[in-house]
Amino acid sequence: MTGKKVNVHQVTRLEGHGNIILNARDGRIEELKWEVTESPRLFEAMLRGRSYQDAAFIASRICGICSIAHTTASIQATEAAFGIQPSEQTRLLRKLLYNAEMLESHVLHILFLAAPDFLGVDSVFPLVETHREVVLMALRLKKLAYNLAELLAGRKTHPISCIVGGFAKLPDLGELKAIRNRIEGALADFEAIVELAKTFNIPDFIRETEYICLKHPREYAFIRGDICSSDAGITPVSEYLSVTNEFCVPHSTAKYTKNKRDSYMVGALARFNNNYDQLLPRAKQTAEELGLKAPCHNPFMITVAQLVECFYVAEHSLSLIAQIVARGLEEEDIRVKVRAGRGVGAVEAPRGILFHDYTYNDQGILTEANCIIPTNQNHNNIQKDFEALVPQILDKPQDEIRHTLEMVVRAYDPCISCSAHSLEVNFK
Amino acid sequence: MKPKVAFFDFTSCEGCQLDVLNVEAELLDLLAAVDIVNFREVKTERGDNYDIAFIEGSISRESEIPRLQKIRNQAKVVVALGACACIGGVNCLKNSLPMAEALRIVYQDDAKYYDTMPARPIDAVVPVDYYVRGCPISTEEFLKVTKALLLGKKPEIPNYPVCVECKMAGNVCVFERGMFCLGPVIRAGCNAICITSGRYCWGCRGLVDDPNLNSEKEILHKYGLTVDQVMERFNIFNAYQEVTK
Numbered sequence: 001m002t003g004k005k006v007n008v009h010q011v012t013r014l015e016g017h018g019n020i021i022l023n024a025r026d027g028r029i030e031e032l033k034w035e036v037t038e039s040p041r042l043f044e045a046m047l048r049g050r051s052y053q054d055a056a057f058i059a060s061r062i063c064g065i066c067s068i069a070h071t072t073a074s075i076q077a078t079e080a081a082f083g084i085q086p087s088e089q090t091r092l093l094r095k096l097l098y099n100a101e102m103l104e105s106h107v108l109h110i111l112f113l114a115a116p117d118f119l120g121v122d123s124v125f126p127l128v129e130t131h132r133e134v135v136l137m138a139l140r141l142k143k144l145a146y147n148l149a150e151l152l153a154g155r156k157t158h159p160i161s162c163i164v165g166g167f168a169k170l171p172d173l174g175e176l177k178a179i180r181n182r183i184e185g186a187l188a189d190f191e192a193i194v195e196l197a198k199t200f201n202i203p204d205f206i207r208e209t210e211y212i213c214l215k216h217p218r219e220y221a222f223i224r225g226d227i228c229s230s231d232a233g234i235t236p237v238s239e240y241l242s243v244t245n246e247f248c249v250p251h252s253t254a255k256y257t258k259n260k261r262d263s264y265m266v267g268a269l270a271r272f273n274n275n276y277d278q279l280l281p282r283a284k285q286t287a288e289e290l291g292l293k294a295p296c297h298n299p300f301m302i303t304v305a306q307l308v309e310c311f312y313v314a315e316h317s318l319s320l321i322a323q324i325v326a327r328g329l330e331e332e333d334i335r336v337k338v339r340a341g342r343g344v345g346a347v348e349a350p351r352g353i354l355f356h357d358y359t360y361n362d363q364g365i366l367t368e369a370n371c372i373i374p375t376n377q378n379h380n381n382i383q384k385d386f387e388a389l390v391p392q393i394l395d396k397p398q399d400e401i402r403h404t405l406e407m408v409v410r411a412y413d414p415c416i417s418c419s420a421h422s423l424e425v426n427f428k
Numbered sequence: 429m430k431p432k433v434a435f436f437d438f439t440s441c442e443g444c445q446l447d448v449l450n451v452e453a454e455l456l457d458l459l460a461a462v463d464i465v466n467f468r469e470v471k472t473e474r475g476d477n478y479d480i481a482f483i484e485g486s487i488s489r490e491s492e493i494p495r496l497q498k499i500r501n502q503a504k505v506v507v508a509l510g511a512c513a514c515i516g517g518v519n520c521l522k523n524s525l526p527m528a529e530a531l532r533i534v535y536q537d538d539a540k541y542y543d544t545m546p547a548r549p550i551d552a553v554v555p556v557d558y559y560v561r562g563c564p565i566s567t568e569e570f571l572k573v574t575k576a577l578l579l580g581k582k583p584e585i586p587n588y589p590v591c592v593e594c595k596m597a598g599n600v601c602v603f604e605r606g607m608f609c610l611g612p613v614i615r616a617g618c619n620a621i622c623i624t625s626g627r628y629c630w631g632c633r634g635l636v637d638d639p640n641l642n643s644e645k646e647i648l649h650k651y652g653l654t655v656d657q658v659m660e661r662f663n664i665f666n667a668y669q670e671v672t673k
Contacts, residue, residue, distance in 0.1 A: 041439065041519065042522045042530045042531065042533075042534050042544065043534075044533060044534045045522055045525060045529075045530040045531075045533040045534055046518065046521040046522050046530075048533065051660075054630075054661065054664060057630065057664070058518060058521070058664060061441050061443075061517075061518045061563065062441060063441050063442075063443070064440075064441035064442045064443020064444065064445075064446050064447075064564065065442065065443065065446055067441070067443065108446070108449075112449070123467070125459060125464060128456060128459060135456075139452045139453070139455065140452075142449070142450060142452070143450070143452050146450055153625070154621055154622070154624070154625030154626075155564075155621065155625075156450075157443040157446065157447055157564040158443065158563060158564055160621065160622050160625035160626070160627055161625045161626045161627070163627070167626070168625065168626025168627050169624075169625050169626030
């Protein structure tokens, strides 16, 4: 009899808390689970009764790493409820701010959270000795993202100036021009990461699933568009509930989602698969260089898709700055007229599509809020990947199985602290 | 022997730990001065032998209490990291609702699966030696407190209101711009970043030790505002704190 038991309590190098449980005997899987154990935060309850002026500021606190995504989704939900169309200037600034977070989050995931797996160390800290240049580069890129966000919104973690209707303070054009050189410099750093990524031994595992993200006719969609499914095509954002279909699994720890299949994937690989054509040249070239082709059905390639998106973000940011500089910035009237109603905001958080759904009374006070975060949409897909992958690797040593399963979870870059509604169940 | 440092998180967004990684150049100096033995967010291996514990998040589940007590027993120095740990922060917003109702709003029929309780700062459960305030923390203050504790000194943290720094930053007063602000009673140390960025103070650093509430009330009266309006905003970060109206 050969028994294998993998029990990882609180997988590390993740945002938030999750466990892996695998019990196998004589080549047969008895139990295999991906559990989420994050403390329930109850944000939807906390948002009730709050003014539209404070809603995004509170919603931002759902997550420290994707606070700009939550802020933007929140603002857009409120604007949809009030019937506000942001100006072109606001749209450009929001996209640029959004890129700062996408860059920071991807760099953090690729270099701090995922790379140690591929380089055979337990964290980024030993890399200070062995790969000092990589660590310095990661810090430099993080700093660039922080500085760009600071310039546009006061700070990166829990941004301040971006509000319903526009920006409470406009950035300085001179500083915006000055940061262009650093973004160009970042492209050279990304090239170095590509060289590093070529040395990564990426597990060869294929499981096709449904890929869901935003899609917009004129751009690689991050903050606007409709919901696009690789199986079912386009659905308007206002009908998101017909796509997410949240459900509870008895004795599991997260609310799961599914659409056309048993599970679906959101995030960088879903965006890459559905919107490849809209990437910019350097991003496409990088994908080719790293052997990433749409559609790709290997979840371990999510990290590579993030690196491709880093190039896109830099190219797109340079173009946005050029547009902003060309048209100049002017103070706008951003006063808001409140009205009763419901609105849904959807954005592509670094980890995937994120929905905020708000209902206001005629005083601009929230009477209901619902937030569906990307990580919760991926939990079910992680579980299905486990179920497909484990039989293929069950003959490997226990430590290798454990490590591979941890790598699956990390590939999704889950942000469990976001889990505005995850389920807490005590296991035996 | 370099002191062993551990980072722990309870109920929070983990943004403060991420901002610790943003100290950039100083991060490498810091790594030369201490051994980081526990940092789940970025590190696989975990050690139970540490001298200094940085703790992010508030306590909002029964199961978190023994975990926090164990950390306190092990660590020589406990540092509260960020508003959730220092003052309870946004997590305490739910405290005004009965827990069963808050759970039902979010989880409906599945509420029974959850374990939650009114959120509280960590010093409501164990003694705390140092505080790094704010939502999120400022990395400068994190470094300042860390340097002080490594040297065994008391860090200099402002005990005057945000208004002082706001005036030095050259901002037009928020009240003069037709909005209202918690700056007059909230502890400085943030360089009035929210006001400088075009908005108002939400109070994430908590009250100064001896807030001049009468003067705040006078300001409110002058601008035609009510205490309830202000308390609603004050409670976003400070719902745990009891204030006499």
